């Protein structure tokens with residue numbers, strides 16, 4: 011995806027879901043969704059034409075390093091197709107590289123998105139992905155899914171990242187924010203960060219925040235993030251078991267200008283993910299609270315390197331088009 015900075019988006023609303031069930035198998039495949047308002051999606055369609063085409067590095071039908079993996083069930087059902095979401099195409103990911111097409115016939119949209127993701131993810135940052143997929147959506151209503159990640163194995167060391175093929179094009183410049191956002195949900199949920207509940211850890215055994223899927227470790231990024239930006243009072247109102255929506259975050263957004271929109275205020279993870287996307291794409295803070303959050307990333311070299319990579323590739327800065335809080 012070519013980034014064309016002359017076509018700024020007026021705003022972006024993203025949201026994310028948490029599990030509605032404690033079923034172990036479902037939790038293993040628990041999707042973390044990014045959603046976008048349908049009204050905004052319609053607006054974004056108008057902007058999609060602003061992005062120029064970029065010659066692909068790969069042939070989408072035979073992209074990658076020509077390798078496969080046996081630990082991913084690369085079928086529609088295996089990847090999570092349901093009544094609303096249908097997986098159309100998927101690629102294996104091996105050692106952080108895009109591998110063979112394992113579902114469908116390939117997609118230039120997906121290959122271009124991968125190239126962008128690869129550009130902003132330095133070093134071994136993509137090694138925990140096992141499959142990169144594209145889906146179509148029949149969702150109706152105020153919000154539709156634009157992307158999600160979910161665990162692809164039991165111990166939480168491997169992930170699936172999935173993009174809505176339609177909104178990936180419509181996302182324009184902000185696709186890079188979406189990709190960084192999703193990637194943060196991977197590296198904050200690896201086994202050294204989150205002890206998964208299906209390994210015998212339940213909410214009652216958590217000394218730290220139980221996010222519906224496990225306990226964050228004492229030294230995890232999310233534990234530090236919560237200590238820095240989420241008070242006990244704010245945490246009391248977060249229900250990790252039910253699906254989070256922008257509505258859930260609206261009250262906190264109204265009170266605290268540090269959030270990048272109501273959706274970011276729906277949970278610590280969404281707050282982290284939206285700010286990480288903003289940090290990587292050099293989006294400026296509007297408030298001291300937002301600046302403090304950006305500074306939190308700047309102080310951590312292992313996270314600051316993503317911004318360095320984006321900057322070196324000429325990706326960003328973007329305008330701050332997030333909904334206002336406070």
Ligand SMILES: [Zn+2]
Pocket residue numbers: 025026042043044191192195279280283
């Ligand atoms: Zn998210």
